[in-house]
Amino acid sequence: MEDREIRALEKSLEQIWDVARKFGLDPFATNFEIVPATVMYEVSSYALPGRYSHWTFGKAYHRMKTMYDFGLSRIYEVVINTNPAYGFLLETNSPVQNKMVIAHVLGHVDFFKNNAYFSKTNRRMVESVSTHAHRLMGYEFKYGRKNVEKFLDAVLAIEEHVDPNFFIKREISAEEEQRRLGQRPPEGRYDDLWHLDDPSFGRIARATESIEHTSDKPRERLPEKDIVFYLMKNSPSLAAWQRDVMAMVHEEMEYFVPQMQTKIMNEGWASIWHARIMRELDLSDNEHIEFAGLHSGVVSPQKGQINPYYLGYKIWEDIEKRWDNPTAEEREQFQRPGGEGREKIFEVREMENDVSFLRNYLTEELCEDLDLFVYELVEEEEWTITEKKWKRVRDQLVVNMTNFGFPYLQVEDGDYNGNRELYLKHCYEGTELDMRYARKALEHVHTLWGRSVHLETVVDEEKTVLHYNGEEHQED
Amino acid sequence: MAIQRNDWSLQRKGVIDQDRHKERVKEAIRKNLGSIVSSESIILSDGKRTVKVPIRALDEYKFRFDRKRKHVGQGDGKTRVGDVIGRETQPGSGAGSGQAGQEAGADYYEAEVNIDEIAALIFEDLHLPFLEEKAKKAVQSRKTQFNEIRRTGVIANLDKRRMILENIKRNAREGNPARFGDIRKEDLRFKTWEEAMRYESNAVVIAMIDVSGSMGEFKKYVARSFYFWMVRFLRTKYDNVDIVFISHHTEAKEVTEEQFFTQGESGGTVVSSAYQLALDIIQQRYRPQDWNIYPFHFSDGDNYYSDNDEAVRLAGELINTCNLFGYGEIGEEGSASYRRASGALLSIFNDRLKDRERFVGVRIDDKEDVYPALKQFFGKRGVETPN
Numbered sequence: 001m002e003d004r005e006i007r008a009l010e011k012s013l014e015q016i017w018d019v020a021r022k023f024g025l026d027p028f029a030t031n032f033e034i035v036p037a038t039v040m041y042e043v044s045s046y047a048l049p050g051r052y053s054h055w056t057f058g059k060a061y062h063r064m065k066t067m068y069d070f071g072l073s074r075i076y077e078v079v080i081n082t083n084p085a086y087g088f089l090l091e092t093n094s095p096v097q098n099k100m101v102i103a104h105v106l107g108h109v110d111f112f113k114n115n116a117y118f119s120k121t122n123r124r125m126v127e128s129v130s131t132h133a134h135r136l137m138g139y140e141f142k143y144g145r146k147n148v149e150k151f152l153d154a155v156l157a158i159e160e161h162v163d164p165n166f167f168i169k170r171e172i173s174a175e176e177e178q179r180r181l182g183q184r185p186p187e188g189r190y191d192d193l194w195h196l197d198d199p200s201f202g203r204i205a206r207a208t209e210s211i212e213h214t215s216d217k218p219r220e221r222l223p224e225k226d227i228v229f230y231l232m233k234n235s236p237s238l239a240a241w242q243r244d245v246m247a248m249v250h251e252e253m254e255y256f257v258p259q260m261q262t263k264i265m266n267e268g269w270a271s272i273w274h275a276r277i278m279r280e281l282d283l284s285d286n287e288h289i290e291f292a293g294l295h296s297g298v299v300s301p302q303k304g305q306i307n308p309y310y311l312g313y314k315i316w317e318d319i320e321k322r323w324d325n326p327t328a329e330e331r332e333q334f335q336r337p338g339g340e341g342r343e344k345i346f347e348v349r350e351m352e353n354d355v356s357f358l359r360n361y362l363t364e365e366l367c368e369d370l371d372l373f374v375y376e377l378v379e380e381e382e383w384t385i386t387e388k389k390w391k392r393v394r395d396q397l398v399v400n401m402t403n404f405g406f407p408y409l410q411v412e413d414g415d416y417n418g419n420r421e422l423y424l425k426h427c428y429e430g431t432e433l434d435m436r437y438a439r440k441a442l443e444h445v446h447t448l449w450g451r452s453v454h455l456e457t458v459v460d461e462e463k464t465v466l467h468y469n470g471e472e473h474q475e476d
Numbered sequence: 477m478a479i480q481r482n483d484w485s486l487q488r489k490g491v492i493d494q495d496r497h498k499e500r501v502k503e504a505i506r507k508n509l510g511s512i513v514s515s516e517s518i519i520l521s522d523g524k525r526t527v528k529v530p531i532r533a534l535d536e537y538k539f540r541f542d543r544k545r546k547h548v549g550q551g552d553g554k555t556r557v558g559d560v561i562g563r564e565t566q567p568g569s570g571a572g573s574g575q576a577g578q579e580a581g582a583d584y585y586e587a588e589v590n591i592d593e594i595a596a597l598i599f600e601d602l603h604l605p606f607l608e609e610k611a612k613k614a615v616q617s618r619k620t621q622f623n624e625i626r627r628t629g630v631i632a633n634l635d636k637r638r639m640i641l642e643n644i645k646r647n648a649r650e651g652n653p654a655r656f657g658d659i660r661k662e663d664l665r666f667k668t669w670e671e672a673m674r675y676e677s678n679a680v681v682i683a684m685i686d687v688s689g690s691m692g693e694f695k696k697y698v699a700r701s702f703y704f705w706m707v708r709f710l711r712t713k714y715d716n717v718d719i720v721f722i723s724h725h726t727e728a729k730e731v732t733e734e735q736f737f738t739q740g741e742s743g744g745t746v747v748s749s750a751y752q753l754a755l756d757i758i759q760q761r762y763r764p765q766d767w768n769i770y771p772f773h774f775s776d777g778d779n780y781y782s783d784n785d786e787a788v789r790l791a792g793e794l795i796n797t798c799n800l801f802g803y804g805e806i807g808e809e810g811s812a813s814y815r816r817a818s819g820a821l822l823s824i825f826n827d828r829l830k831d832r833e834r835f836v837g838v839r840i841d842d843k844e845d846v847y848p849a850l851k852q853f854f855g856k857r858g859v860e861t862p863n
Contacts, residue, residue, distance in 0.1 A: 006479055006481060009479050010478070010479050013477060013479060014477075017477065029477050030477055031477060031478050031479075031480065032477075032478070032479045032480070033479075033480050033481070033482065034479065034480070034481040035481075035482075035484055036484060038484075038487070038490065038491075039484045039487050041490065042487065042489060042490035045490060046489070046490075050489075053489065053492065053493050053496065054493065054496070055493060055496040055497040055499075055500050056497075056536055057490070057493045058490065058492070058493030058494040058495065058496050058497035058498075059494075059497045059534075061490035061491075061493065061494055062490075062494045062497060065490070084477075089479075091481075149496075156536065157536070157537050157538055157539075158538070158539070160538065160539075161539070301550050301552075302550070303550070303551070303552060304549045304550070304551075304561055304562070305549055305550065306548060306549065306550055307550070310550075311550075370550055371550055371551040371552065371553045371554070371555055372548060372549070372550055372551075373548070373549055373550075373551060373555055373557075374546050374547070374548055374549075375546070375547055375548075375549050375561055376544070376545070376546045376547070377544045377564060380544075380564065381563060381564045382560045382562070382563055382564070383560065383561050383562035383563065383564070384558065384559065384560050384561070385549075385551075385555055385556065385557050385558060385559045385560075385561060386546075386557060386558075387557065388555070388556070388557050393548060396546055396548050397548045400545075400546075400547070400548060405541075406538075406539065406540065406541075407539050407540065407541055409539055426539070431541050431542065431545045431546075432541070432542045432545075433539060433540070433541060433542060434540050434541060434542045434543060435542075437535075437537050437538060437539065437540055438539055440535075440537035441537045441538055441539045443537075444537060
């Protein structure tokens with residue numbers, strides 16, 4: 001791209017920013033980078049630039065890059081939730097593509113900044129992941145690449161099992177703080193020096209401390225949803241560096257969780273705003289046509305599947321319409337005066353995540369309009385549409401998105417059988433686990449725990465417990 | 477806010493981790509040779525250099541839902557309950573083996589592998605057992621070996637590494653700092669070669685296959701994948717091995733390689749017919765004093781009852797004249813060995829030929845047994861070749 005073109009694009013950026021602000025969007029300042037395809041695909045396969053090395057990222061990178069090389073797919077934009085935010089533009093984008101991407105990115109950044117689920121995310125995550133990468137490289141050097149890789153394999157197998165409300169729940173209440181302070185007399189770092197001539201002191205102090213330590217085990221906090229955190233804290237077998245690796249993965253997952261929770265909302269939000277912003281810009285006729293083509297490419301239904309951009313887009317538009325022009329019934333029952341559309345969608349973008357968004361705003365009319373359906377495998381051979389009643393469809397969609405589409409597992413006991421064995425429970429809600437995968441994943445959990453591990457789930461409507469002791473699998 | 481364009485040319489992380497992934501693929505292939513050896517994509521590769529094979533070891537295992545759960549989809553406005561939107565493709569008759577479904581994408585990782593690379597891994601420790609020196613030498617084969625270093629030679633064969641070492645040494649000798657620089661003619665080293673003559677003993681492999689009606693698709697497939705690798709193995713490792721192809725049902729006939737691998741037939745089974753033909757061919761064309769002879773036979777063991785004695789007798793004769801007689805019996809797909817029919821040939825052979833060191837009988841019930849069978853037939857044992 002020529003410098004002249006970059007200057008022109010900078011001008012457009014200012015324009016787009018002003019239009020966005022006028023619409024009421026409130027994004028972080030955003031810097032854009034123009035990058036070649038290799039970098040674009042690298043950033044998007046690692047989800048953040050500068051993350052640690054692992055073969056799974058290499059696999060993702062290879063797949064995306066190959067798709068791109070064969071012209072099968074193309075990523076136009078990647079956006080990073082930091083303050084200031086980062087947007088990446090592909091160097092081969094046309095000017096209209098760039099404008100649309102910039103508008104789209106500002107929509108995302110507004111969402112990052114203002115949606116409640118993002119309120120605790122680390123906005124300097126790029127720096128954090130690069131220190132993680134650096135530390136991991138050190139561990140690879142010290143403990144061997146294969147060892148670190150094997151351990152990461154195990155941690156990544158359970159990385160989704162973190163608590164989305166981690167930062168809220170871990171804050172200790174004031175009373176709890178008081179209670180803890182009351183239990184132990186305030187002691188300075190060098191206070192033990194006073195007791196040097198008392199030969200019995202050291203031993204007793206250490207003994208009481210270890211008792212306190214064990215009684216302080218978060219037994220009462222069980223069951224624990226955050227398996228990564230629990231294992232990191234309580235595994236009987238991990239070395240310090242391994243706990244550190246788990247802490248890094250945990251921190252990175254906590255950063256990604258809100259994005260996993262708001263995929264449909266976030267993409268829909270960015271799409272309605274790129275459309276509205278583009279309409280405000282001075283585009284030539286040709287540019288208009290190009291934009292219309294791009295836009296319909298982004299927000300178009302894919303046969304058979306759900307396109308989050310399209311679904312989100314339609315719901316946002318529908319909410320605005322319904323609050324702008326309420327029905328007589330809504331006016332009366334809910335006292336909606338009308339004309340509140342804009343206000344309402346900004347409220348929703350602040351308060352909801354995908355699960356509540358779909359449950360609250362996917363209406364019967366939308367379900368019909370979008371032709372949504374539930375389908376399942378019938379007699380092991382045909383994927384068949386089995387349900388079109390809108391409430392069932394909506395509920396199924398909500399179920400599938402719950403816990404970002406992963407089974408809800410929790411730690412039930414870290415001292416099972418009185419033998420420091422780990423007992424996990426799958427909170428069964430009608431969908432069975434992939435058992436082959438579950439057994440393999442359980443092996444990874446065993447790597448982390450170091451002693452026998454158990455997983456309770458439901459198979460054919462009967463309670464089933466998988467056991468793995470490091471050598472063989474059992475089941476009952 | 478700004479728009480920037482930086483130099484990213486040193487950014488190589490994705491490529492580096494891609495290499496880590498490739499390493500994993502290689503490792504996984506080595507561990508999964510058993511299933512790769514008999515995978516359709518290779519046996520039916522038809523001359524392609526690279527094929528895709530599913531490698532389970534590269535799955536990223538997680539706790540996840542069964543793929544066969546309820547999904548939500550979107551239609552074009554005209555869908556109705558009962559519409560079929562996709563079909564589950566199932567490989568073979570194996571139930572639920574989890575082939576990629578219509579919608580959920582590939583369930584496993586498919587690696588692109590080079591057949592030659594796999595072949596090299598498989599053949600690493602295979603060879604013809606009991607190979608003996610025979611009176612009549614085979615055609616000599618000429619082999620070029622780079623095995624010497626000289627001070628003069630063709631510049632294209634310059635050994636740079638040695639040259640640098642010599643240069644450093646000379647610098648040190650002359651009292652200069654021991655580092656690279658100031659190359660002189662005496663530093664140069666060249667690789668040179670020698671032509672080695674290799675003598676090999678004559679060997680012939682007689683590949684026999686049962687193409688009777690009872691040999692179903694699976695059984696034929698297994699036999700052919702064994703022979704596919706055997707032929708490849710013999711041709712890569714030995715310059716001078718003849719292969720005779722015989723197919724039989726109630727009668728045996730010598731066929732071309734192409735017919736051998738593609739033809740389907742039907743009818744009953746008279747195993748002795750194949751053995752008789754093999755013995756005839758040996759007598760006419762491959763005299764045992766001049767040739768190492770390896771007959772192999774694959775069948776489902778469903779021989780005519782009245783022919784069993786004759787089959788055993790001729791098998792014994794084959795063992796007497798040959799270096800090794802291999803018999804592979806293929807069971808029903810997935811059937812455990814307890815379903816072995818009592819009249820099947822393998823149990824008769826095992827019973828009546830059990831003292832014969834040069835008889836190897838193998839049972840194959842599953843595609844994954846092909847690789848172990850190869851190893852059993854061509855594994856390390858017996859007399860090594862004087863080379």
